[in-house]
Amino acid sequence: MLKAFATQVRKAGVLWVLGAAFVLAPVVGHTRQTPSAAGSLSSIALAELPAQGRVTYALIREGGPFPYDKDGSVFGNRERILPAQQRGYYREYTVRTPGARNRGARRIVCGGQKPRTPDACYYTGDHYASFREIVE
Structure with a gap:
């Protein structure tokens, strides 16, 4: 029973990590260039x-x-x-x-x-x- 519980915890942990990666991927994977404080771009x-x-x-x-x-x-x-x-x-x-x-x-x-x-x-x-x- 303890072994089955540990397996469930591992699966839940993997799902949580995958879920977090899915949610954060658009934010982390896309760095946006923004104008400087002076409003200029390169x-x-x-x-x-x-x-x-x-x-x-x-x-x-x-x-x-x-x-x-x-x-x-x-x-x-x-x-x-x-x-x-x-x-x-x-x-x-x-x-x-x-x-x-x-x-x-x-x-x-x-x-x-x-x-x-x-x-x-x-x-x-x-x-x-x-x-x-x-x-x-």
């Missing part, structure tokens, strides 16, 4: 963007046409990495990924009232997990 020079990023940036400045239907759609900033703004301030654009069958993970997100002359643009190579401000 930067990347336009010339440092991948070639496809420079093409996308040029298309933004020209007003298109864009290769993907979702390009120019509102970016909600749900990750809260970019500076807080009203909904509709940010728009997202796909940066082609060579060999990808879909839109891939790379994007440029620009903010401002005039899409062709945005206040600021940000590059993400990891589907919104981190951003770098594009500087010309």
Whole structure:
């Protein structure tokens, strides 16, 4: 009987650990980049963007046409990495990924009232997990 009780305790302990790991995994596994106290993110020079990023940036400045239907759609900033703004301030654009069958993970997100002359643009190579401000 004592042996059966010890087995049950071990099973419960394993289930508790697995349950805790399941609950905490989204928090522990996803480190979020947040703006500093000054509100700035790290930067990347336009010339440092991948070639496809420079093409996308040029298309933004020209007003298109864009290769993907979702390009120019509102970016909600749900990750809260970019500076807080009203909904509709940010728009997202796909940066082609060579060999990808879909839109891939790379994007440029620009903010401002005039899409062709945005206040600021940000590059993400990891589907919104981190951003770098594009500087010309």
